[in-house]
Amino acid sequence: xxxxxxxxxxxxxxxxxxxxxxxxxxxxxxxxxxxxxxxxxxxxxxxxxxxxxxxxxxxxxxxxxxxxxxxxxxxxxxxxxxxxxxxxxxxxxxxxxxxxxxxxxxxxxxxxxxxxxxxxxxxxxxxxxxxxxxxxxxxxxxxxxxxxxxxxxxxxxxxxxxxxxxxxxxxxxxxxxxxxxxxxxxxxxxxxxxxxxxxxxxxxxxxxxxxxxxxxxxxxxxxxxxxxxxxxxxxxxxxxxxxxxxxxxxxxxxxxxxxxxxxx
Numbered sequence: 260x261x262x263x264x265x266x267x268x269x270x271x272x273x274x275x276x277x278x279x280x281x282x283x284x285x286x287x288x289x290x291x292x293x294x295x296x297x298x299x300x301x302x303x304x305x306x307x308x309x310x311x312x313x314x315x316x317x318x319x320x321x322x323x324x325x326x327x328x329x330x331x332x333x334x335x336x337x338x339x340x341x342x343x344x345x346x347x348x349x350x351x352x353x354x355x356x357x358x359x360x361x362x363x364x365x366x367x368x369x370x371x372x373x374x375x376x377x378x379x380x381x382x383x384x385x386x387x388x389x390x391x392x393x394x395x396x397x398x399x400x401x402x403x404x405x406x407x408x409x410x411x412x413x414x415x416x417x418x419x420x421x422x423x424x425x426x427x428x429x430x431x432x433x434x435x436x437x438x439x440x441x442x443x444x445x446x447x448x449x450x451x452x453x454x455x456x457x458x459x460x461x462x463x464x465x466x467x468x469x470x471x472x473x474x475x476x477x478x479x480x481x482x483x484x485x486x487x488x489x490x491x492x493x494x495x496x497x498x499x500x501x502x503x504x505x506x507x508x509x510x511x512x513x514x515x516x517x518x519x520x521x522x523x
Contacts, residue, residue, distance in 0.1 A: 270307070273299065277307045278316055282332070287325035340393055343368055345378040348511035349470075353380040353481065356504035360497050362485040363387040366508065367404040367467075369478050372420050374399060374408045377479070388460050388484045400440055401429045403453040403467035404480040409440075410447040411469075411477045417444075432457035452498065453480075457487055464490045466497060468505035473513045481505050 276297055281288050294304040308326055311317040315331035345353070345366045357364035357380035365387070366378040375396040381387045391402075399405025400421065409417060426435045434440050447453045456464045467482035481504040483497065490497060 273297075273303070274307050274311060277304070278311060278332075281317060281326055282328060287320050287323050287327040289325045293326070336394070343370070343375055343377045343394070346511060346515040348515055349508050350378050350380070352504055352507045352511055353378050355507070356481060356483065356500055357381065357385065359504075360483045360485070360500040361385055362483040362489075362497070363391075364504070365391060365404065365467075365480075365482045365484070366470075367480045367482060369408060370396075372408070372412065372416060374402070374404045374480065376404075385485070388463055388465075390460075391484065397424070398427075398429055398459065399424060400426045400435075401433045401455060401458045402482075403455045403465035404482045406443060406447055406453040406455065407467050407469050407480050408477070410444040410453070429459050430457055430461050432461070434458060452502070454490075456490070462487055466490065466501050468501045470505055470508045470512060472509075478512060479508070481508050 277293055280293060280296055290304050290308055291301065293299070293308070294301050297304075299307075308317060308319070312319050312326070312329070315329045317326050318329045319326055345368065349366050353364045353366050362385050363379065363381040365376055365380075367374045368377045373396045376391055376393050379387050379391065379393060390397075399409055409420065412420060421437075426437065426440060427433070428435050434443060443453075451469060453467045454464065459465065463484055464487040465482055465484045467480045469477050470479040470481060472478045481501060483501055485497070
């Protein structure tokens with residue numbers, strides 16, 4: 260049955276909510292707890308859980324009378340990593356940026372209205388911010404590459420995206436006020452560079468520059484993260500490295516596209 264005016268299949272939407280809820284839990288979840296949390300009847304919840312178990316997306320742990328993620332979720336995760344994998348040339352650019360900036364370096368790719376981390380170059384001396392692993396796409400208002408993406412959106416699309424993600428406080432320094440965020444995005448458009456200071460993780464800051472395709476369309480970003488004290492001390496040398504990394508990544512994306520289309 261389709262949800263009213265939404266174009267969604269209600270049963271599928273509910274199943275996805277169940278899967279998301281169990282994925283976010285610290286451990287196995289009982290059916291009654293799923294039903295209560297999502298506002299579903301118990302019979303409907305059991306029907307959804309059974310469907311997801313049959314598909315391999317959940318497993319039923321009989322001894323605990325609870326449900327947990329199944330093997331198909333791992334299959335999906337591997338598929339996602341395969342589909343968003345950065346071209347080898349872009350990975351090399353991130354590696355060079357990592358060495359030049361002496362910081363963890365990232366390539367984030369644009370997928371619809373999400374920026375998703377596709378590659379990370381790090382080392383024990385300059386590790387990534389822990390949540391920023393391949394596949395990360397949350398909190399665009401609090402990440403440098405997320406702010407880049409938000410700055411490219413028209414007003415209507417920006418409202419839709421932020422209406423979905425919200426602007427929650429990730430740290431005490433996160434810009435949550437829409438007026439202040441709009442000012443940040445205006446600055447990003449003007450400078451072609453996004454910076455967040457302590458907004459995603461206290462004591463760490465990020466800087467990102469846009470990557471475009473051959474037609475000049477925004478397709479991704481190169482970014483670095485480092486201790487805030489270091490970013491403040493080495494701001495200009497880091498900015499030069501990030502901007503140069505973005506230029507190199509833009510060339511790499513264009514080259515990769517040309518190769519795939521048989522132009523080279």
